[in-house]
Amino acid sequence: MSRRPRVVVVGAGFGGLEAVRKLAQTDCEVLLLDARNHHLFQPLLYQVATAALSPADIAEPVRAIVRKQKNVQVLLREVTSVDLAGQAIHVGAEEVAYDWLVLAAGARTAYFGNDEWARLAPGLKTIDDAIEIRRRVLMAFEEAELEEDEEARRAKLTFVVIGGGPTGVEMAGALREIAAMSIPEDFRRVDTKTARVYLLEGGPRLLPTMSEEASRRALEQLEGLGVQVRLDTMVTEVDDGCVWVGDDSVAAANIIWAAGVEASDLTRTLGVDIDKQGRIEVEGDCSLPGYSRAFAVGDIAAQVDAATGEPVPGVAQGAIQMGAFVGEIIARELSNASPPPRRPAFRYRNKGEMATIGRARAVADVGGRTFGGVLAWLLWSVVHVAFLVGFRNKLLVMVHWAWQWLVQSRGARLITGGFAPRVADPVDLDEAARSAD
């Protein structure tokens, strides 16, 4: 019995899943490996970190997603290296041969040579990251309520977000909203409305991949919410509870890193050229130079749009389009007994970019136009719900959002894991008790 061709897909993010889908009608076996059991809808991850959604609302089990595509086997395993010449992937000491390979392992938070900042300023790439940031943010308000020392209390109520891309903008807006709108009435001693949120961006404008008009409106709307935006501001040092910009510093119990990502470490095992963000320098057809049956898609690939020569941005639609493109190539060549025709080069179709800033505040670049405010926010909401995987999740997220919009509350304010507040002892609990009206 001749074995069916095997396609190994590494990573069940947007790119990997889309490639898998395109292989549904082919006579091959697809092996989909991911270190986690869920596909994560990363564009809404900041909403978990800011207690608006529950983790499971934006995470769908990979097995459930491909349930009906019977030629797919899912394995919960982390691929540790790839032997391109030998056409095999490695999972620790184990090896799996492939006929076709799609690398879609995505990106992780990068500190650009300052890995010691990771503990002090967590990034936001996984569900566990989001739960940790949520815990820290909620705990900061609890600690502030107990804190006697004015300066220490001030620091507890200060949040610094580093990086002015979509994640940074969305986090900063949401943090101000929590402090100013969701929770002020829950506290008796601290006025959470006085919480300060800094957004530090190294470049001259927010949302650098979007239009200048969008950057300007995002800045306006963030400042309207009370976020203190600092442009052209490079962080030089992160201490425990303190961010330095040259000789200036701000004491902040919560520091969140949204300043950069780099490709999965897997790219370093390949022996092919990678750029300084660790991304594979792929060919026009997304294949790896010299290995026509190995492809890379999404955040792991440095690809340019064949039409414009512009780099394809590291966003969901880029990954989805590359995944579909590669899946179609493999499907075509699988079904062709004759030598495959010359492959096309990848062309990126930018369907628009958007970022949300808060309740009824957002910016969107769509079809050459820039929108702001309520209209952009509605557009953002519709697009994000539409792209969520799974009808149940769509429904739940809409219920959450409708509720939040109506009552300005946040439902998922859950602190799990460690719960002991860190405050300078002794705390005068007697005084704290008296703060009840």
Place this chain on the structure above:
Amino acid sequence: MSRRPRVVVVGAGFGGLEAVRKLAQTDCEVLLLDARNHHLFQPLLYQVATAALSPADIAEPVRAIVRKQKNVQVLLREVTSVDLAGQAIHVGAEEVAYDWLVLAAGARTAYFGNDEWARLAPGLKTIDDAIEIRRRVLMAFEEAELEEDEEARRAKLTFVVIGGGPTGVEMAGALREIAAMSIPEDFRRVDTKTARVYLLEGGPRLLPTMSEEASRRALEQLEGLGVQVRLDTMVTEVDDGCVWVGDDSVAAANIIWAAGVEASDLTRTLGVDIDKQGRIEVEGDCSLPGYSRAFAVGDIAAQVDAATGEPVPGVAQGAIQMGAFVGEIIARELSNASPPPRRPAFRYRNKGEMATIGRARAVADVGGRTFGGVLAWLLWSVVHVAFLVGFRNKLLVMVHWAWQWLVQSRGARLITGGFAPRVADPVDLDEAARSAD
């Protein structure tokens, strides 16, 4: 300025919150302490452990619950001891004086002298417990899918629930449902429908606090689902992955402990009589013997119904009724300048008991009658949604349930924290890959 009287309430469970509510119209300051930031709706905790609901769906921030009751201050702190004679509670080295005290610290999982079983057979009392059990259960199926060895695979697909009270019955039913209905199509190699669920009960019948008829019907329905129920079966030893009953043993990757609870350790710091489950032997008015201004309610108190002499069961309605009873006593005596009248003795009003077994399967004892099947299940659903704190949570839980009922899926199948499957290496991933149809 004369200080207002201070009521300290320890624990924001059903009993503590109810006592707090009864003090809303009084001129006192209420200090509510809890080690966690959320009130937990424990009756639905097993649904988080079995991936039907998200943690935040059944956990409401304590601050949000008492937001509008301005005489309450909430502190996220664990009370470590109580000085009854000195009328003060201790939080580590700190001390807070009280005029009135309500102890409502609840219960925790008890292993009755076998504390080393805690790691091997987790109990289900907190959100963190539920997330850990969910992780273990979901991981067991993932590991089974990879496991080459037939015996090891069998063990991965075996679940043992120890204890036949409501939690045990509900867990066992839900585990069989997951294996037999929610996920069979997600796996390619293992037939999850063959998963075995054992429910071990030391006594002669399930749900011993309910009617004999309810016990009989619960047994019937569980067996109908395929759960293997063993009555009069005392566990003698728990090993890593193995449960012993005398010389008999069953290998199981998942062992869940639902066999008992005991009162919070706080009761041991009081110097008053406690029973063998650590519960305070309270007076008829729920006060502590010799301390008329200190009360205990809920799972921390051993109380009897003044009308029947029967012990008040350790369930939500018992705690709620005691909390309300004590809150009313304090409110009355706070507003009376004259010496307080003789206090009434607590009377328990049993509004009914119920336990769910699965989709359209449940038992209920209400008003002297026993119901089973769909009717009991509908009743159970309505009552549990009605008692959930917060309208938003009610709505979300209904959406979850409706969805689950319609498509027989479970939405919250999220593995967080550690994710590496434990399987005997080497695993033949090549063979696993071939299992795709």
